[in-house]
Amino acid sequence: MEWFTASEYWLSRLVFQRALAALYLVAFLTAALQFRALIGERGLLPVPRYLARLPFKVAPSLFHLHYSDRFFAVCAWSGCAVSAALLAGVDALLPLWGAMLLWLVPWALYLSIVNVGQTWYSFGWESLLLEVGFLAVLLGNDEVAPPIVVLFLLRWILFRVEFGAGLIKMRGDDCWRKLTCLYHHHETQPMPGPLSWFFHHLPRPLHRAEAAANHVTQLVVPFLLFTPQPIATAAASLMILTQLWLVLSGNFSWLNWITIALALSALRLPDTAPSVPDAPVWYSAVVLAVSAVLLALSYRPVRNMISRRQVMNRSFDPLHLVNTYGAFGSVSRVRYEVVIEGTADDVPRADSDWREYEFKGKPGDPRRWPRQFAPYHLRLDWLMWFAALSPAYAGSWFGTLVERLLENDRATLRLLRRSPFPPDAPPRYVRARLFRYRYTTWRELRETGACWERTYVREFLPPTRLAAERAYP
Known part of the structure; x- marks a missing residue:
């Protein structure tokens, strides 16, 4: 079944998995340190009150079985521990099925948190972490080469993140079409960073060039992800550079970093992959079946993207398996x-x-x-x-x-x-x-x-x- 795997992406998978594990760690750490005040039993939006009116099928979560601040803390810190183990490469020491189960643990724990997080967890990067994290379960470990279909689905997510964001900008605010949004954005963005003041004071022609470059990166370059190498690598590299520019210019949680992680999975890095046997039949069957379901579910975000009433950051299923993304469809002037x-x-x-x-x-x-x-x-x-x-x-x-x-x-x-x-x-x-x-x-x-x-x-x-x-x- 040589058609099923791509051994040349061995190192790309490894880098992507370690980057994703690091982001999981940050997400669980954020939850562990902030939940009591935000959604705890005496929080601003308490989970028990929310669960009392929310059926399990609408928002699946472990906390439907039991909630206490102590139990939430156990789940959040357990997520930190599993993420740290994945970051250290423990999944490579397990059999294939064990590695898949280990990657499933942080996804299930974080899904449980997001589905009771209410307003505090309504950001697009929460669903993005879950969608990417679920695909990571299918990527395998050192016992098998990376499955081509999963690598394709990771690029498909990256395409939707970038292209969806580009479309919402062009439809949402005429300053993007006039290339003037960055006259204001660095000053009015949700949380400026240490360099945002300097970005704001860049010459206006450079701001216009920034906006134009953004349109190219989000509306044109994503299509190149599905072209042969090395063009796909060049496209992913350009996206990484764009995201690093955004990292320098503001504080956007892990949105930029998970986009970089997705782009890393599309790079063809020089490496010498070890010789491994063909993928087990059960593994191939699981990957192909789940991938077919995910592609079918993609109908809804695609329909949203091409709609004139496109919405940003919407999940279409309670498991956050396939979602739609976007950012800054409008930019505040003040x-x-x-x-x-x-x-x-x-x-x-x-x-x-x-x-x-x-x-x-x-x-x-x-x-x-x-x-x-x-x-x-x-x-x-x-x-x-x-x-x-x-x-x-x-x-x-x-x-x-x-x-x-x-x-x-x-x-x-x-x-x-x-x-x-x-x-x-x-x-x-x-x-x-x-x-x-x-x-x-x-x-x-x-x-x-x-x-x-x-x-x-x-x-x-x-x-x-x-x-x-x-x-x-």
């Missing part, structure tokens, strides 16, 4: 930020001692320079960006966030960079105000040392206190 403040004063006044809560990633203090967090995902910081776009995005959780701040809740405060109040003295009142942020100019940066300039817009939430006073130790 950046708004919600600034949360608290005071210990008994009566809240405009001249009270209002102290600002500092977030880890989202802009706050105009003098604080953005940091690099990706591929780690700061979920609360991202949702605060959406809240600034419209209060409707925060309607289900923002009030509970304020309540937790009034309680000095430890789990919630761990999501922040700094609380202005000591652990034993919570604020009496918390308020939120909306500000407009813009990058300073080179001159303003030299004179003030601030990378941001902010202007008050309006009240987002009036001074709020707990409904009933509580005793604190």
